[in-house]
Amino acid sequence: MSNALDYLKGLSVLVLFQLLGVGLAQVLPIAVPGPVLGMILLFFVLRQIEPPEWLTKTAGRLIGLLSLFFIPAGVGVFFLPEPIQQQWPAILAAIVGGTLLSVALTGLVLKALTPDIADR
Structure with missing residues (x-):
C-alpha cells in the first residue's frame, strides 16, 4: 500500500509542476510549451533540495515506460x-x-x- 501511495505522491508532484508550467505559459509572452516550463521549474526546485525517494522512484518508473508513449x-x-x-x-x-x-x-x-x- 505504501508503494502505491509513493507513486501517487510522485505523480501528483509531477502533474502539479506541469500545471504550474501551463499556467506560466499562458501568462508569459514566450513560445515555450507549458509542460516544458513545468520541467524547468521542477529542475530548479530539485537543484535546491534533495529529491525525495518517492519522487525519484516515480520518475524512474516513468522513464522505464517512456518508449510506450x-x-x-x-x-x-x-x-x-x-x-x-x-x-x-x-x-x-x-x-x-x-x-x-x-x-x-x-x-x-x-x-x-x-x-x-x-x-x-
Whole structure:
C-alpha cells in the first residue's frame, strides 16, 4: 500500500509542476510549451533540495515506460504514406538535426553541471 501511495505522491508532484508550467505559459509572452516550463521549474526546485525517494522512484518508473508513449505516434505514420513520401527529406533532416543538437546540448549541460574530474 505504501508503494502505491509513493507513486501517487510522485505523480501528483509531477502533474502539479506541469500545471504550474501551463499556467506560466499562458501568462508569459514566450513560445515555450507549458509542460516544458513545468520541467524547468521542477529542475530548479530539485537543484535546491534533495529529491525525495518517492519522487525519484516515480520518475524512474516513468522513464522505464517512456518508449510506450511513442508507440501511438509511430503507428500513426503508417496511415499517412502520401504526406510522408512527399516530405521525407524534411523529416529526415529534422530527425538527424534534432538528434545531433540533443547530443551536443546534453554534453554541454553535463559538462556544466558536473565537477571536472581533473580537479579531484
